[in-house]
Amino acid sequence: MATGTTIIKAKSIITMDPGNPRAEALAFDASTGEILAVGTVEACTAAAPTATVTDLGDTVVLPGFVEPHSHPVQSGLVTQAPCHWIAPYVGYPTWADVTAFFATLDAKTPAGEPLMFNGLDRLLQGAAAPTAVSLDEFFPTRPVIILDNSGHLAYFNTALIKLQGWDTKAPADPVGGSYGRLADGSLDGQAFELPAVMEAALPILGKGVPHPLHSAAKWYRLMATHGITSTSDMTYDDTFLKAYEALASAEDCPLRISLYQVSTSEVAGQKLTTANPDRVRKQGIKLWADGSPWIGNAALSFPYLDSPVVRAAGIPLGPAGISVMNYTKDELDAVIDKHAPEGWQMSFHCNGDAALDVVLDVYERGLKKHNLLGTDHRWRIEHLGACHKEQFERAAALGVEASMGPFQFIYWGDLLDGQMFPSEIGSQWQAIGDAFDAGLEVSFHNDGSVTPPNVLLNIQSTITRTTSSGTVHGANQKVTLDQALRAETINGARQLFVDDKYGSLEVGKIADLVELSADPYEMNPMTLATDVSVLGTWLGGRKVDLDAFDAQIQAIDPDPHADLAAAGPPACC
Numbered sequence: 392m393a394t395g396t397t398i399i400k401a402k403s404i405i406t407m408d409p410g411n412p413r414a415e416a417l418a419f420d421a422s423t424g425e426i427l428a429v430g431t432v433e434a435c436t437a438a439a440p441t442a443t444v445t446d447l448g449d450t451v452v453l454p455g456f457v458e459p460h461s462h463p464v465q466s467g468l469v470t471q472a473p474c475h476w477i478a479p480y481v482g483y484p485t486w487a488d489v490t491a492f493f494a495t496l497d498a499k500t501p502a503g504e505p506l507m508f509n510g511l512d513r514l515l516q517g518a519a520a521p522t523a524v525s526l527d528e529f530f531p532t533r534p535v536i537i538l539d540n541s542g543h544l545a546y547f548n549t550a551l552i553k554l555q556g557w558d559t560k561a562p563a564d565p566v567g568g569s570y571g572r573l574a575d576g577s578l579d580g581q582a583f584e585l586p587a588v589m590e591a592a593l594p595i596l597g598k599g600v601p602h603p604l605h606s607a608a609k610w611y612r613l614m615a616t617h618g619i620t621s622t623s624d625m626t627y628d629d630t631f632l633k634a635y636e637a638l639a640s641a642e643d644c645p646l647r648i649s650l651y652q653v654s655t656s657e658v659a660g661q662k663l664t665t666a667n668p669d670r671v672r673k674q675g676i677k678l679w680a681d682g683s684p685w686i687g688n689a690a691l692s693f694p695y696l697d698s699p700v701v702r703a704a705g706i707p708l709g710p711a712g713i714s715v716m717n718y719t720k721d722e723l724d725a726v727i728d729k730h731a732p733e734g735w736q737m738s739f740h741c742n743g744d745a746a747l748d749v750v751l752d753v754y755e756r757g758l759k760k761h762n763l764l765g766t767d768h769r770w771r772i773e774h775l776g777a778c779h780k781e782q783f784e785r786a787a788a789l790g791v792e793a794s795m796g797p798f799q800f801i802y803w804g805d806l807l808d809g810q811m812f813p814s815e816i817g818s819q820w821q822a823i824g825d826a827f828d829a830g831l832e833v834s835f836h837n838d839g840s841v842t843p844p845n846v847l848l849n850i851q852s853t854i855t856r857t858t859s860s861g862t863v864h865g866a867n868q869k870v871t872l873d874q875a876l877r878a879e880t881i882n883g884a885r886q887l888f889v890d891d892k893y894g895s896l897e898v899g900k901i902a903d904l905v906e907l908s909a910d911p912y913e914m915n916p917m918t919l920a921t922d923v924s925v926l927g928t929w930l931g932g933r934k935v936d937l938d939a940f941d942a943q944i945q946a947i948d949p950d951p952h953a954d955l956a957a958a959g960p961p962a963c964c
């Protein structure tokens with residue numbers, strides 16, 4: 392462990408502290424990371440007279456990025472080998488690209504060895520819903536399962552049905568899930584909702600992921616390479632605790648994790664003591680209002696357009712309204728009444744405008760009943776795809792926090808605007824400008840494996856309102872670079888209740904840092920994400936060595952963590 396003090400000097404330090412926005416140097420305690428001075432080299436030297444000055448040259452330093460809504464361990468399981476990530480934005484933009492990969496992989500994989508894929512997006516990839524029969528064309532003999540990117544669906548072939556013994560006796564539908572069936576009751580190769588998805592995937596997950604902790608570590612590494620130093624698990628279950636503790640115990644662990652336990656867990660309200668609370672801590676309770684706009688179970692007050700894209704994806708036109716909500720208002724009120732007195736922060740998955748009206752009713756009632764209105768409760772709402780300004784104003788008045796997903800607009804925006812919805816709705820999807828105007832200090836997220844955790848792309852896309860094709864939709868929803876940087880640093884830290892330590896660089900806080908190759912304020916906004924690169928991160932005043940982290944995980948963890956395999960993919964947006 393390093394001792395003494397350190398001073399770093401950079402081309403510029405963007406502190407995210409409005410009272411002292413720019414500095415050239417930072418002094419901190421080398422063992423704790425506590426910041427001693429932020430300012431000129433002279434001021435830092437006065438605060439840390441024995442420190443040597445490390446000159447980072449042309450590097451621009453910011454507080455480490457904060458993604459307040461992720462699913463790190465599960466994302467590792469479903470995106471890293473031996474699972475294959477086939478999402479449109481990781482190299483498979485069309486169904487033809489996916490099937491070409493199927494052929495390549497089938498040819499080089501030993502006969503009979505099962506395969507698992509994650510990230511199929513029927514809307515973006517233009518894929519008809521796979522069935523056992525259609526998958527058998529690609530995989531006639533080996534068991535195969537494909538997880539839909541939404542996390543709510545899976546598709547499997549006849550060899551998997553046989554592996555499960557379901558060819559002789561079809562299973563009953565599990566509670567909370569169901570299987571697609573042919574007229575005679577036999578399975579057609581589709582599983583709906585997590586209980587069925589998990590039951591179908593279990594024999595492959597159990598055999599196919601020999602070392603889940605290493606998969607999780609790879610996801611940590613991916614987040615760190617995008618400059619992230621703090622994040623959360625929004626579908627935490629105690630099954631994951633051992634993994635989070637093991638990852639945190641590595642000296643070069645690059646991430647701090649705040650845990651939000653799913654409200655349906657019997658132990659959701661229990662306090663959690665961890666070995667390293669600066670790196671793993673429980674923060675709140677996660678609730679669900681509705682589902683995903685990509686498969687038609689977001690609670691929207693308006694219908695989809697009757698278009699080829701919507702029809703091909705098999706999305707019911709709706710409007711779905713609150714009929715697709717996962718819980719009744721009474722059930723949600725009961726969750727709040729159970730856990731609000733325990734002091735937990737609430738966090739609600741909510742995409743649809745009809746769902747948000749219900750969530751705000753639930754929050755308003757709960758905040759009043761438990762005397763929390765006007766206090767620093769920071770109850771959160773996640774995603775907010777189809778929500779609008781009057782709703783944001785109501786949320787702001789209640790003291791509610793918004794974490795939004797620019798990724799919905801970045802990757803689906805070209806379809807949302809004019810193909811899925813009329814332009815007046817689709818161009819305004821993820822109305823981030825309106826949310827800031829309503830007084831919300833928004834944070835951004837990529838939602839675990841739903842989309843890659845590319846912070847700089849979020850910034851570029853929200854300040855230019857361009858999608859992945861470079862097209863502008865809803866220019867009125869642009870935000871400023873100041874707002875986008877706040878969304879990726881201090882706002883996320885505040886929503887995680889860790890802004891007393893992280894999210895800005897101020898005396899007394901901790902030196903969690905990201906090093907950038909250039910100053911975002913000096914770049915062309917349209918190409919910021921490619922013109923600026925992340926050079927590295929620091930955690931607690933120590934530069935993170937990701938290769939060392941990998942080695943530490945290999946060394947400390949001979950345990951295969953087979954129990955984790957039963958946890959499966961996150962069911963999020």
Ligand SMILES: [Zn+2]
Nearest residue numbers: 625838963964
């Ligand atoms: Zn999520």
